[in-house]
Amino acid sequence: MSKKDHKRSRLPNKAVAVMTALVLGAGGVAFVAANASAGNSRQDSAKTEQAGAATIACPDVGDKLRDVPAEAKPEVDKNLAQLDAQVADSYKQLSAGQWNKDTSLSELQQKRSGTIAKIDDAISQVAQPPSGLDELSACEMKATDVKPGDTGGGGQDDAVAVEGQQDGQDQAVQNQAVQDQSKKQGKGPSKADFVDITKVRPNVVKPRARAGASTGSFTSKCGVNANKHLNPDNVIVAPGVSNGAHHMHDYVGNKTTDAFSTNDSLARAGTTCSNGDQSAYYWPVLRVQNAGQGPDVNAPGGGQDANVGTILQPKTATIRFDGSAVSRVTAMPRFLRIITGDAKAFTNGTANANASWSCTGFENRQLKDKYPICPRGSDVVRTFTFQSCWDGKNIDSANHRTHVAFADRNGACGKGFKAIPQLVERITYSVPQGARIAVDSFPEQLHKPVTDHGDFVDAMSDRLMRQAVNCVNSGRRC
Structure with missing residues (x-):
């Protein structure tokens, strides 16, 4: 804790x-x-x-x-x-x-x-x-692209009832509550940040596996954060600093991850993963921007940092490690740290933006800078595909990026880098129809979808990592 x-x-x-x-x-x-x-x-x-x-x-x-x-x-x-x-x-x-x-x-x-x-x-x-x-x-x-009267969301300005509100509550009362709550939030996203997924063309292209490819996968079943392990820390970017992220993170895997975690404390901790994987997997929470008065409405990382609304618990969260399209993979070093995406992409530019948004049934259409409006019966999907090339020496770097890299368009790692199992996180949410969703962000990033990101600290035991590598390299699904 x-x-x-x-x-x-x-x-x-x-x-x-x-x-x-x-x-x-x-x-x-x-x-x-x-x-x-x-x-x-x-x-x-x-x-x-x-x-x-x-x-x-x-x-x-x-x-x-x-x-x-x-x-x-x-x-x-x-x-x-x-x-x-x-x-x-x-x-x-x-x-x-x-x-x-x-x-x-x-x-x-x-x-x-x-x-x-x-x-x-x-x-x-x-x-x-x-x-x-x-x-x-x-x-x-x-x-920004925000205009007066632009309340964001999928083209709808009405409030969405949330857990704890009475059925049939007067709509005008709900709308006034949303207006009152908007004074506390800040602040994005805009209507332009949403797109109907059915109007997006398929855009997913994957490298074709070549001779020598590692075609297996290894999955850690770690749950959906039912124990509500939430905090606004980031042990990778701001170790030792409370509220270093200025937005709330969802955690699965390691049960104790916070700003003050160390390699030793992670290695001693319990895990939500059924296979004993003690790694820390975390990402910003997704909220419905309504009048929901969550427990963090006046807290750092929550309302104090313009993150307001009902936190959605994932419906599913899949943690999977895939292989390389061109070669076998080598084991990750324990306590390797990887960040994918950029929490400041709205002001930094999109060079490091990487998280993807989609809807179930439409995952051949991935969005980097838009929230999807999903048809009825379809869930929102967030996907984090992490860097799969490692410099062979460092478990971290000064900017938390240069010790790892993405493979090229053919799936090959650059000179001086070696292929490691590629972490892919797929998270789904059941979102009320017409709801305005927003990912938590630094206040000045205005909850833009392009700022979404995922964080990972590998704390698998050496034995479990060897098992993962063997599964990936042998073409098995484990």
């Missing part, structure tokens, strides 16, 4: 911010000057209503790091988490209407500059620090 436990009178700026939030609903926050008032002319009011939404985009310092000495890693990790907290706090100010367009960005830059200097100092005490870190402190406003 974690150690953390309608008279035209002038109104104050805060009141204007609240009114703006209501106009925008769950779609976003208008970027309006701090001195706006309700007593402006009709022309000024029209400009406000036509304003798009904005978020804060900052360079991803952690992604730029390539080599951090072990001695400096705790200090570096702590300050990388601090950079994330600074952006999240600034976005909360923007969301609450407390943003000053003339000074707030410079204040954020000043904070980031000081934190980046600490990262530089920590590395320089034991090694040559990377060049150019000081150039990564400046942030900018990023326009």
Whole structure:
């Protein structure tokens, strides 16, 4: 467990911010000057209503790091988490209407500059620090596709009843509850983030297996997190930092994973996997954005970080390891860490985006940057296909990416990398028809589907890993 436990009178700026939030609903926050008032002319009011939404985009310092000495890693990790907290706090100010367009960005830059200097100092005490870190402190406003009145979801603005609400509850009361709740959330996604899966063309292409391919698979049956192992930590990216993710994670497998987990604690822990696999498998929760008052509505990673609504428990969660299309695979080292996808892809760009969205019955159509609207009787599917090439030396890297890689379009690993069993996670959800879904995210990422990601720490015993490799290489299904 974690150690953390309608008279035209002038109104104050805060009141204007609240009114703006209501106009925008769950779609976003208008970027309006701090001195706006309700007593402006009709022309000024029209400009406000036509304003798009904005978020804060900052360079991803952690992604730029390539080599951090072990001695400096705790200090570096702590300050990388601090950079994330600074952006999240600034976005909360923007969301609450407390943003000053003339000074707030410079204040954020000043904070980031000081934190980046600490990262530089920590590395320089034991090694040559990377060049150019000081150039990564400046942030900018990023326009979004959210428009006033755009409440997101599959084209429907009505509330969806959730567990605990009385059947037949007055719809107007539910709708008002959703409006009230939208003041707390923030903030995406937009209507443009959803697409009818039946209108998407098939787009899945898999490399053809060649001679020498490893065609078997190994499955760990780890359940659907029925024990509700949830926290907003990320032991890979922000070890030792409570709420390092600023969004809630679902966990299966290792029963104790949190920010303070170590290799030793993972190796001692129990597991939800029936075969004794102690690995940690985790991903951001998926929510229905409604008036559901979950236990985290006022908690870090939940409502405090603009993640609001009823958390959906997966209907199924499949953890499978596949082979290589061109060769045999070699064992993963114990405690190998892999992240697939990018939690900051909305502001970072899509270079590392990788999670896929689809619907049962339509999985030859995969979406990277859209939520699917599934037909009645079809479940939402999230798929995480992890990197399957390893550098043969490191269980992690400074940016948590360069020690592993994807195979090329033919299925081959690049020079200096060797094929390992490829983790594929397939998670399904039964979503109420017409519901607005949203994946948990950093606040400034606006719950965009492109930010979805999966995390994995291999804690299989050596014996179990050998069994997995033998199954994959021999063509068996285990």
